[in-house]
Amino acid sequence: MQKAVLRQVVILWNGLNNLMIFFSEIKDIKVYTEDDVYVGRLHDLVFDFQDVPRITKLIIKSDKLHYPRLHIPIKYVQSMNHQLVLVKNYELDNLKVNEISIWNNIVDKQIIDIKGRKVVRVNDVVLKQNGPNNLTILGVDTSALGIWRWFGINPLLKKIATFFGIRLSSTTLPWQYIQPLELTQGRVKLNFEQEKLERLHPEDLADYLEVTSMDNIVSTINLLDLDFSSQVIAELNLNYQIQLFKRIGLDKSVAVLSRMDPDEAVDVLLGFRSKTRTNILQKMADHKRRELEELLSFAGSDVGEYINSEYCTVDVDMLANKVIETIRTYPRKLSYLDYVYVINKQGQMIGVFNLHELLMQPLTTPVRKFMVEDPINIHLNTPLKSVQRKLIKYKLSALPVVDEYKKIIGIVTMDDIAPKFMH
Amino acid sequence: MVFLAVMGPGLISAIADNDAGGVATYSILGAKYGYTILFFLLIITVLLAITQEMGARLTIVTGQGLGDLIREEYGIKISLLIFSLLVITNTGTTVANLAGLVAGYEIFGFPKLLTLFVTVVFIGLFISKGNYKINQRILLFAGFLYAVYIISAYFARVDWDLAFASLVTPRDVPLETGFIFGVMALLGTTVTPWGQFFISSFIRDKRITVDRLKYEKLEVFFGAFVTNFFSFFMIVVCAATLFIHNIEINSAADAALAIAPFAGAFASHLFAIGLIIASIMGAAIVPLTTAYVYAEFFGVEGGLDKSFTESKQFHLVFFSQLILASLFLLLPNFSLFRIVLYTQALNGALLPVLIYYLIRFCNDTERMGNHVNGKYYNYLSASFAVVILFASVFVIIGGLLGKI
Numbered sequence: 001m002q003k004a005v006l007r008q009v010v011i012l013w014n015g016l017n018n019l020m021i022f023f024s025e026i027k028d029i030k031v032y033t034e035d036d037v038y039v040g041r042l043h044d045l046v047f048d049f050q051d052v053p054r055i056t057k058l059i060i061k062s063d064k065l066h067y068p069r070l071h072i073p074i075k076y077v078q079s080m081n082h083q084l085v086l087v088k089n090y091e092l093d094n095l096k097v098n099e100i101s102i103w104n105n106i107v108d109k110q111i112i113d114i115k116g117r118k119v120v121r122v123n124d125v126v127l128k129q130n131g132p133n134n135l136t137i138l139g140v141d142t143s144a145l146g147i148w149r150w151f152g153i154n155p156l157l158k159k160i161a162t163f164f165g166i167r168l169s170s171t172t173l174p175w176q177y178i179q180p181l182e183l184t185q186g187r188v189k190l191n192f193e194q195e196k197l198e199r200l201h202p203e204d205l206a207d208y209l210e211v212t213s214m215d216n217i218v219s220t221i222n223l224l225d226l227d228f229s230s231q232v233i234a235e236l237n238l239n240y241q242i243q244l245f246k247r248i249g250l251d252k253s254v255a256v257l258s259r260m261d262p263d264e265a266v267d268v269l270l271g272f273r274s275k276t277r278t279n280i281l282q283k284m285a286d287h288k289r290r291e292l293e294e295l296l297s298f299a300g301s302d303v304g305e306y307i308n309s310e311y312c313t314v315d316v317d318m319l320a321n322k323v324i325e326t327i328r329t330y331p332r333k334l335s336y337l338d339y340v341y342v343i344n345k346q347g348q349m350i351g352v353f354n355l356h357e358l359l360m361q362p363l364t365t366p367v368r369k370f371m372v373e374d375p376i377n378i379h380l381n382t383p384l385k386s387v388q389r390k391l392i393k394y395k396l397s398a399l400p401v402v403d404e405y406k407k408i409i410g411i412v413t414m415d416d417i418a419p420k421f422m423h
Numbered sequence: 424m425v426f427l428a429v430m431g432p433g434l435i436s437a438i439a440d441n442d443a444g445g446v447a448t449y450s451i452l453g454a455k456y457g458y459t460i461l462f463f464l465l466i467i468t469v470l471l472a473i474t475q476e477m478g479a480r481l482t483i484v485t486g487q488g489l490g491d492l493i494r495e496e497y498g499i500k501i502s503l504l505i506f507s508l509l510v511i512t513n514t515g516t517t518v519a520n521l522a523g524l525v526a527g528y529e530i531f532g533f534p535k536l537l538t539l540f541v542t543v544v545f546i547g548l549f550i551s552k553g554n555y556k557i558n559q560r561i562l563l564f565a566g567f568l569y570a571v572y573i574i575s576a577y578f579a580r581v582d583w584d585l586a587f588a589s590l591v592t593p594r595d596v597p598l599e600t601g602f603i604f605g606v607m608a609l610l611g612t613t614v615t616p617w618g619q620f621f622i623s624s625f626i627r628d629k630r631i632t633v634d635r636l637k638y639e640k641l642e643v644f645f646g647a648f649v650t651n652f653f654s655f656f657m658i659v660v661c662a663a664t665l666f667i668h669n670i671e672i673n674s675a676a677d678a679a680l681a682i683a684p685f686a687g688a689f690a691s692h693l694f695a696i697g698l699i700i701a702s703i704m705g706a707a708i709v710p711l712t713t714a715y716v717y718a719e720f721f722g723v724e725g726g727l728d729k730s731f732t733e734s735k736q737f738h739l740v741f742f743s744q745l746i747l748a749s750l751f752l753l754l755p756n757f758s759l760f761r762i763v764l765y766t767q768a769l770n771g772a773l774l775p776v777l778i779y780y781l782i783r784f785c786n787d788t789e790r791m792g793n794h795v796n797g798k799y800y801n802y803l804s805a806s807f808a809v810v811i812l813f814a815s816v817f818v819i820i821g822g823l824l825g826k827i
Contacts, residue, residue: 108495110722121494121722150499
């Protein structure tokens with residue numbers, strides 16, 4: 001009788017052989033050698049905490065009294081399914097000091113956020129099987145389903161829920177949100193606040209992902225649902241986007257690109273070789289493909305040709321009266337001034353306001369209080385057609401052009417670009 | 424001064440152990456067996472003190488509640504089982520307390536539904552709107568209102584010499600099953616599973632640090648003493664009036680009414696007020712315990728200082744238990760006797776397990792460092808665990824045979 005039945009959840013998204021396994025599903029499965037000698041039951045998995053935490057050793061609970069716990073390096077695993085099979089001449093290893101493991105250090109532990117507030121407990125751990133002896137940790141399950149899975153009644157619960165038209169799914173907290181150093185001190189601590197967990201903004205997630213490794217990005221994106229991951233990908237900078245699409249496979253790329261803003265999708269497509277671009281476009285729905293193809297045909301007609309360097313920027317902490325003074329004493333005479341762009345300490349454009357908004361403010365209000373955040377912007381290689389569409393759609397008279405670091409490099413005004421489309 | 428700073432958890436949880444069920448058991452036994460029962464009060468005081476002290480020490484040293492520790496050490500399956508049992512028993516206990524409340528009010532002729540509604544709303548506001556400090560003060564104040572039993576005893580013409588003699592020496596112990604069951608029931612209403620969780624969680628919520636451990640220990644012992652100091656008067660009132668005149672009663676409200684002819688209306692009313700206070704404390708603290716334990720087992724924020732939005736699940740568990748218990752009480756063919764019986768039986772099953780965990784954790788040097796149980800302390804607590812185990816079995820059997 002198999003006690004635990006291993007259910008493997010196949011992620012269809014990327015067409016790869018990625019198998020998602022829950023720790024509860026393999027805990028206590030029987031371990032045999034390839035010649036059918038019973039070894040014990042799988043008790044725990046030891047891992048090293050790098051960017052992608054990889055399982056290094058298995059801890060097996062043996063019936064033999066003098067070896068209650070066997071530590072076996074994962075390289076001796078031959079296959080893992082309903083039972084775990086080791087190669088015949090496996091060798092034992094010792095645990096090093098401070099080595100941490102799933103059952104001992106993660107499952108059932110309290111998760112706290114960066115402010116030390118309790119979020120929830122770890123109900124289960126999500127693993128990814130990349131090969132017979134290659135297991136990595138994807139994240140931790142924090143949902144109630146993570147509790148019921150230990151009792152093996154999830155399929156039943158899901159059936160009942162489906163009967164009532166409810167779709168149950170577990171919530172996974174990607175591994176990247178957990179501070180590895182805290183784990184060694186026996187704490188599962190997140191690297192952000194709890195509120196952000198509840199409705200993580202795509203921008204925040206993208207900002208976070210940009211400073212981690214590509215592996216992290218790929219595994220996180222794979223955990224998210226398609227709509228949300230599209231939003232996150234759209235927020236990543238262009239270089240990452242192009243690399244990412246190369247990693248996640250054609251089908252998912254098509255799905256994500258179809259969900260992205262057409263202008264941004266075009267930016268990404270321009271980064272591909274023309275053959276890849278054609279492949280992707282061919283897989284898209286007809287109307288989507290035509291829209292993108294049209295936009296692509298405008299690419300190369302250079303925004304740079306219309307770019308205008310007569311614009312005004314102010315610091316985000318400046319007060320309204322200081323802004324007015326700055327404009328008054330601006331060294332150059334500006335032929336055009338409708339908007340003032342707000343930049344932060346790093347020189348990135350983070351907001352905008354128009355002159356009317358400025359005049360309505362009490363004189364001592366700081367800019368950050370009344371600016372509009374995340375202004376609509378374009379890039380140097382944005383097709384002129386989409387520049388025009390953005391100007392009209394958002395009823396703007398000028399758009400800032402930014403580089404990939406969000407630094408403003410100029411503006412394109414309606415006046416300048418209009419003649420191009422008159423003819 | 425440090426003692427005043429830590430004062431609260433020990434006293435409150437000990438006194439709350441004398442909830443409506445406790446008052447009822449003391450009254451009934453006092454009426455049935457008189458002063459004899461007093462001797463067992465001493466034993467129960469020591470027992471209460473020891474179990475509560477372990478819980479308090481455990482939480483102060485580890486910074487975690489009993490629920491936290493059980494989940495981390497024994498995993499989700501055990502935790503969920505204990506939590507489910509606790510929800511059932513705590514609902515039962517809350518029902519018993521609300522029933523005691525209504526019975527107490529009825530002595531003064533207040534309408535049942537209205538008083539129930541008002542009290543439940545009051546308790547709800549008290550927990551959700553207050554903060555730890557204020558709530559603790561109110562609970563402490565309510566605890567000392569138990570002193571009404573002392574005044575009540577003043578009017579009851581108690582035979583003090585006999586009372587004190589019975590307290591220190593076992594006198595005329597009737598060797599009959601009913602008596603044994605009675606003593607065991609006494610134990611069962613005083614040392615409870617929710618009491619074990621409550622003292623631990625309440626201390627965790629107060630965040631008492633290790634350097635104050637010895638003061639907190641003192642407070643826990645003091646709490647156990649004060650609780651049974653009040654119980655002493657409860658018993659002697661019934662012994663001096665009902666036992667002497669051979670009047671049998673079935674509930675605390677009966678007792679309050681029945682002592683009137685002998686001790687006067689004033690003493691009777693004080694007895695009823697005592698019952699109401701005990702019931703309110705029980706009805707507030709027992710659901711609070713459920714909410715605390717929920718927060719610990721499932722790892723969400725939960726505490727008196729947290730607002731509703733900060734700890735939604737904690738508050739929802741608290742309210743739903745309170746409301747569920749009120750609804751039970753309003754059921755048309757509701758049998759308080761049955762509910763109390765089943766609750767006691769389940770409590771009896773759960774308690775030895777919890778004491779076992781307490782002893783295990785208190786002997787874990789990794790967690791407790793040099794604050795582990797001493798050798799004799801272990802013997803003492805382990806033998807008490809066995810006594811409690813027997814008591815639980817007795818209570819269950821006794822209940823089934825209808826001996827209590």
